[in-house]
Amino acid sequence: MTNARRSVRKHHESDLLQHYYDYFSKLLTRQGFQPAEILSEREFADACNIFRIPAKIQAVVDRSITLIPDEVYLEASKSEGAFSKFIFEERSRYMAEAFDSCPMYRDIMIEDIVELNEMLME
Numbered sequence: 001m002t003n004a005r006r007s008v009r010k011h012h013e014s015d016l017l018q019h020y021y022d023y024f025s026k027l028l029t030r031q032g033f034q035p036a037e038i039l040s041e042r043e044f045a046d047a048c049n050i051f052r053i054p055a056k057i058q059a060v061v062d063r064s065i066t067l068i069p070d071e072v073y074l075e076a077s078k079s080e081g082a083f084s085k086f087i088f089e090e091r092s093r094y095m096a097e098a099f100d101s102c103p104m105y106r107d108i109m110i111e112d113i114v115e116l117n118e119m120l121m122e
Contacts, residue, residue: 001055056116068098
């Protein structure tokens, strides 16, 4: 939900979730645990469904910052003061500029916000 675009999840979500559960099970088994006794596949799927909306909210918040073009980060990270100002005072300006000037930023943010809206309206 937080790292893959909607189009990827549409076609691969069940495979990705199965991979995550299988890897989780493998790690537990290596440590001598029985994965199904700790978190069954059904419980894992239920937990994933419970956290869909919080995960999408996190994706929107994270991407609104992490997708800002790299050159902005390079400039903002030249000093602690510049970075603090970027994060705490001018972030919304940089987000608006990225939305207006960067098609990828705009496309992903619109996609995420539309998807979040649809999830909230279900």
